[in-house]
Amino acid sequence: MTTDTAPKPSFWYRLAHPGQFVALTRPWLWPLTLITVALFAVGLWFAFFNSPEDYQMGDTVRIMYIHVPTAWLSQFVYGLMAVSAIGSLVWRHPIADVSMKAAAPLGATFTALALFTGSLWGRPTWGTFWEWDGRMTSTLVLLLIYLGIVALWRAFDDQLRAARVIAVFTLVGAINIPIIKFSVDWWSTLHQPSSVFTMSGPHMPPSILTPLLVMAIAFTMLFLTLHLKAMHTEVARRRLMALQRQAAQTGKTA
Numbered sequence: 001m002t003t004d005t006a007p008k009p010s011f012w013y014r015l016a017h018p019g020q021f022v023a024l025t026r027p028w029l030w031p032l033t034l035i036t037v038a039l040f041a042v043g044l045w046f047a048f049f050n051s052p053e054d055y056q057m058g059d060t061v062r063i064m065y066i067h068v069p070t071a072w073l074s075q076f077v078y079g080l081m082a083v084s085a086i087g088s089l090v091w092r093h094p095i096a097d098v099s100m101k102a103a104a105p106l107g108a109t110f111t112a113l114a115l116f117t118g119s120l121w122g123r124p125t126w127g128t129f130w131e132w133d134g135r136m137t138s139t140l141v142l143l144l145i146y147l148g149i150v151a152l153w154r155a156f157d158d159q160l161r162a163a164r165v166i167a168v169f170t171l172v173g174a175i176n177i178p179i180i181k182f183s184v185d186w187w188s189t190l191h192q193p194s195s196v197f198t199m200s201g202p203h204m205p206p207s208i209l210t211p212l213l214v215m216a217i218a219f220t221m222l223f224l225t226l227h228l229k230a231m232h233t234e235v236a237r238r239r240l241m242a243l244q245r246q247a248a249q250t251g252k253t254a
Helices: 011-015 016-050 058-093 096-128 132-154 161-174 176-186 206-253
Strands: none
Touching: 011 016, 016 058, 016 096, 016 161, 016 206, 058 096, 058 161, 058 176, 096 132, 096 161, 096 206, 132 176, 132 206, 161 206
């Protein structure tokens, strides 16, 4: 009698297989969705009913609860793509390719929302919808980079070759993230410096900070949910394309 003593594949090794990845992460979708909905309900209640008007901007200040989280996500998503790009180039990780592709349209959407809500907020606050200051301009550049990455994915039929090219492009474009972050310190800008994460602590009252943080977490959970679903869809799409190529080759040799 023999006993199979071969070690079982680790969790992270199983995640590297697209089919295993989908099977392991599919049960997370509904819990993530419910948590996201609950966080948005709490965040919006705080934002509209438990947060005061600004003495200068009035109710317009409530745009902040959408603008700030989407602006944060515009950079966070690109950071995730940069990490995925390293995983694709260094370790040839198949899920890194999928993650990178699935995140790009979401990052572009959050960046566009940040620019749009920022313009709506800027008109009554600064007297203009748009100003070519450092943060606005670098965020617009980020949107163009996202759109370029989305276009590149669609330009290649070979997704493995596309992943290598786009990974390099993504890493080069990552230089724009610190420019966005520190633009308020480097140049004259309409944007104020960071008011939440500072060495001396947050520079805003709890009545504003609480809904802002809840909405930031809610938007982050929304991204994670949509990103996971988009990754599942991309895995299924690649599997279908592989089956179609296999059927076409079989038909040629028949």
